[in-house]
Amino acid sequence: MPRLIQRMLIRRLLLPLCLLSGVIGVVLIASVWSFANNADRHLGADYLGFASEVVRGQQDGVYFQQAIESLVDNPEPLHQQQALERLWIIATRRGSINQYLERSALPEADYQHIRDEYRVLSRLMREAEPLLAAAPYQPERLAQLDALSTELDDSLAFIYSELQHIVFGSAAEQQRLMQRLSRWLIALATLVMVVITALMVALYQIDRQKRKVEALSVTDELTGLNNRRALLDQAGRLFAQGLRSGTPLSMALIDIDHFKQVNDDHGHPTGDRMLVAVAALLREHVRRADVVARIGGEEFCILMPHTDATGAAELCERLRRAVAEHAFHGAPGRTEGLSLTVSVGVTTSRTDTAPPDDSFAALYPRADQALYLAKQNGRNRVEVG
Secondary structure, three states, X not given: OXXXXXXXXXXXXXHHHHXXXXXHHHHHHXXXXXXXXXXXXXXXXXXXXXXXXXXXHOOHHHHHHHHHHHHHHOOOHHHHHHHHHHHHHHHHHHHHHHHHHHHHOOOHHHHHHHHHHHHHHHHHHHHHHHHHHHOOOOHHHHHHXXXXXXXXXXXXXXXXXXXXXXHHHHHHHHHHHHHHHHHHHHHHHHHHHHHHHHHHHHHHHHHHHHHHHHHHHOEOOOOOXXXXXXXHHHHHHXXXXXXXXXXXXXXXXXEEOOHHHHHHHHOHHHHHHHHHHHHHHHHHXXXXXXXXXXXXXXXXXXXXXXXXXXXXXXXXXXXXXXXXXXXXXXXXOOOOEEOOOEXXXXXXXXXXXXXXXXXXXXXXXXXXXXXXXXXXXXXXXXXXX
């Protein structure tokens, strides 16, 4: 029965914890999936470098147009070379921009219009290259080159305006993602702490209930004394100690005289109060090393380690006298007291017997026979067997 009760307690306490752990597991899996699904888009991207490249690229169109204006005003190879270098920088920067876009893992649809505009820019650059090559030698083509530079600047302005929108929007999304991740981690850490705390509380409750169940299994529910099971467990230990040390162990059986009459005359609740009061008297007068137990309805047993027959008889006589002189209270509200007496049979282990007295079963019959003699000889007395 105690084991069944323990299993029921464990199930009752651990089931909510299992459910809570399951919920945390689902939340954790969902969080990891959501984070992994979005992390590739943002966490691997170098948005600071991307933004720096976009900011620098926004000036390429202006620098190229300035170089064309200088070439138109003064068609010399130096200005021609400056314009060609600007075209090369624009082309090179386009490659780095493409690398940043690929590393960002953004959906291609988000920047497809930029790629389309880059194709327009590439066409304009291809048209500009032969015009730049012939500019110092064919001044009549400078006006066409000037108009082309304006289109190229407009194309670059559109591209870098859109890139700026994408990169700063993505950087903001990255920051929001990190904030959400931080909040999730804090929430999960809190949940884990709650689970750990709940588990510790549950284990404490289980341990406490287990101790209660174990105590109930070895304790007499009415009097709080040891029950027969506890008495037998401790008897084995005490007999083993006595054999090792060579010291005697005494046993006393105590029975309340005419207890059935108390129940008949005053009722079982009053009888229960008498049993509790007698148990308190026994507990008060025995030594700390002695073991007191209730082993039957109105029958008690005392094990007295390291006690010879004389010492055991003296202790039992003090107990008998304490019960006889005690004024027991009857039913609540009634002032008259009740008198009780006890009969006691006591015996002591012997080493001169074969087999020796080395167990509860060996002493109990002699103590029971001594108790029977105390009853036969008039009750309210101690007999040694």
